[in-house]
Amino acid sequence: MYTKNILLIGYWPPTNIMLKQFSRRRIQNEGNYVGENWEGLGYNIFAFFPDFNDDDVFEYDRSIPEFPVGTGSFKIDYQDTFRDFVWATEYYKPCAIISFSRMGDWEEIVLEPGHMVCEEWAPDKTHPTQPSKSIPYWLNHYTGLGEAGTYLQGSLPRNKIVEAAVSTPELDGLRIWAAGTLDTTGDFLSNYIGALGARYKKDHGYSEPGYQCRVSGHVHVGGGTPVEKVKVFSEVALRETIGYIDNYLNSTWIYTFAIRLAQSNAPDAGTASKLIAKLYRDDYLISEKELDWADRGDFLMPGIEHLHVMSFGDRKRDPLSEYPSSNAPLGGIEFANGIHGHFRIELENPSNDIWRSDLIEILVKEKRQSLSSDGEVRWRTDRNFTRVYSNLGSRSLATDRDGFDSKETFLV
Incomplete structure (x- = not known):
């Protein structure tokens, strides 16, 4: 059993701004929500992300965790991310989850292969500075994301997305690639939200009671990438993901x-x-x-x-x-x-x-x-x-x- 709901998550700019058209909050979508039956493909798209001030500086120093946390959904905090993720998945029961986060200041898009559970995560700004140990899905619980060193595989059709993106004229000159290692996943919220999505997908397969999730994956976006380009990329990624899911959703x-x-x-x-x-x-x-x-x-x-x-x-x-x-x-x-x-x-x-x-x-x-x-x-x-x-x-x-x-x- 499944819904045709797709959950998108963004964090620091431009990954929040690029998803505005898929937010149901009027203050974010400027009265132009387009996610319902998006492009007539039969899927509803729902995006969640925090908002920031125009003069915020988006840098992370592990030794001095001073950075903008944001307001609204999915603030830059492990516990807030955890609570918002659980609420969103319980409410929308998504068949696919795609999360985006900022990486550096250059112009580049990297599709991550998966996520490793860290022994120690980079601290966030507010105590407790580490992720929670247990994560509820509806009335069922399991112990965290697994032991440190547990690998959680992403499942986006990464190669198809890259092929479609590099063939899109609006994305000419932008480096877009699928990583083969975990060198760029990091140990902060980018890795954590990707791991949450991968674990949710693993625990909501076709053979399990309840609602299926067929795809999850994380995308890193360079902070210097123009918003219009990453917005186009998000649409390309959605089309390819929907085409992929259509082949796997059973009666x-x-x-x-x-x-x-x-x-x-x-x-x-x-x-x-x-x-x-x-x-x-x-x-x-x-x-x-x-x-x-x-x-x-x-x-x-x-x-x-x-x-x-x-x-x-x-x-x-x-x-x-x-x-x-x-x-x-x-x-x-x-x-x-x-x-x-x-x-x-x-x-x-x-x-x-x-x-x-x-x-x-x-x-x-x-x-x-x-x-x-x-x-x-x-x-x-x-x-x-x-x-x-x-x-x-x-x-x-x-x-x-x-x-x-x-x-x-x-x-x-």
Whole structure:
């Protein structure tokens, strides 16, 4: 399962300025956010970076850590970077992460191959001056980035990006290359943010429950490189990354859907009518179900949470799928382009008995291929649900009743 969200991160200029068009903050994008379905390629681009003063001097002296920290997201601080990275990945669940940082004052762009976990990192400005030891992803934790000396591989299509960039007229004369060693990765935030991205990608593969991340990588940008050039480069890198990802994002197969409803505690919140749930893939009606709460008769009781589970033992292929049936599981619903933006549930109350709700959640169990203990690749269904939609807020449905809608649609 995956979103088509791509996360971009910048730090010292020009790597913050070059990403302004992809920031959703009006104060940064000057009212011109272009990241939604960027260039019609089907991906949403979200950029985060700190802001600085015009007279700031961007130099780092390890012995005297006096440097501009910035304001806003991803300040030049390990703990701030850590917190912002965790928030951004939890919220956007990116399928790709590209981070950029400044290196020296010359005109040059270097695509890094990977990142080494340092025994001791270059100190930042505020205590604690070293990275945190544990990093949460949603409710799961693992111990840091690994032991000192752990190598975390980048996965950007670096050669394709370099080839496309050097063929771009606007980038003529700019040195752009893919490093073969770790000589330029450093031991400060450039290495740290790249390592965070590489570890996130490693822990969010296709065979793991939850959301996939297919690509991560870090790019060093010389501080003397003109902003317009690095802006063009960032767009080239995005196009090549999107083209690369398109070859690796699998169809999403959902075996089980669940709808969680938390009823309003108002006296008239419950209903004796069965709600009708319609499941759609794009404009195609997959299934229509009456939500029959067997443990409470057919009543949706006020002040109580209800969970309705629907599994699909028969196989429902997506007409847009390019995969042969021989590669498909025996059951489940296929989403060739992922479920986000392509799956919706419509709830209808066919009665004039008012139904009120405080919470709607949609949860799924995905079918995915993994290597079994006997060395065979097999389809398996996730043990636990993954929440793909949550909406907290009062809503009321009733049919043939003034002031009420009979149905409401929830798009994942």
